[in-house]
Amino acid sequence: xxxxxxxxxxxxxSVLFSASEISLISPANNDQVSKLNPTLKWGSLxxxxxxxxxxxxxxxxxxxxxxxxxxxAEFHIPEDKTLSNGTTYYWQIExxxxxxxxxxxxxxxxxxxxxxxxxLSLENAADISIxxxxxxxxxxxxISAYNIQFSQNSDFSESWLLLSGSNN
Numbered sequence: 001x002x003x004x005x006x007x008x009x010x011x012x013x014s015v016l017f018s019a020s021e022i023s024l025i026s027p028a029n030n031d032q033v034s035k036l037n038p039t040l041k042w043g044s045l046x047x048x049x050x051x052x053x054x055x056x057x058x059x060x061x062x063x064x065x066x067x068x069x070x071x072x073a074e075f076h077i078p079e080d081k082t083l084s085n086g087t088t089y090y091w092q093i094e095x096x097x098x099x100x101x102x103x104x105x106x107x108x109x110x111x112x113x114x115x116x117x118x119x120l121s122l123e124n125a126a127d128i129s130i131x132x133x134x135x136x137x138x139x140x141x142x143i144s145a146y147n148i149q150f151s152q153n154s155d156f157s158e159s160w161l162l163l164s165g166s167n168n
Contacts, residue, residue: 022093022104032110037077044073052094086113
C-alpha cells in the first residue's frame with residue numbers, strides 16, 4: 001500500500017513538473033523584433049485551454065501594456081496596442097488549471113529604434129508651387145508609405161496630415 005501511494009505521489013509530481021514549464025519561443029530573449037506589432041509565441045501545455053499574456057515596459061510588470069487572455073500559444077499585438085520604437089519590453093505567459101498556476105520565465109525583447117527621415121532641401125532659388133507643392137525625402141528600405149504632418153506651430157499642437165502612398 002505504501003508503494004502504491006508513493007507511485008501516485010510520484011505521478012502527480014511528474015505531471016505538475018511537466019506542466020510547470022512554459023517555454024518562450026519567439027522572440028528569443030534579448031532579440032530586437034523587426035515590427036511594432038510582432039507575434040509572440042510560446043510552447044503549449046497539455047490540458048490548458050487559455051493563456052494569459054502580460055507585456056510591460058518594466059521588469060516588475062507594474063505598468064502593463066498588454067494583459068490579455070488567448071486560446072492559442074501565440075499572440076499578435078493588435079494595431080490599437082502598437083508598441084513604441086526603441087523600447088525594451090518584458091513578457092510573461094501564465095496558464096492555470098484547477099489546482100496550479102504556471103508561469104513562464106520573463107522574456108525580454110526590444111523594438112527597432114526610431115529612424116530619422118532626411119527631408120531633401122530645395123535647390124537654391126527654387127520656387128514652391130502653392131497649388132501643387134512637391135515634397136522630397138530620402139526613402140528608407142522596407143517602408144512603402146509615409147504620412148506628412150503639417151503645422152504652423154513648432155510643437156505640432158494644431159496640425160493636419162497628408163497621406164502619401166509612395167516613398168517620396
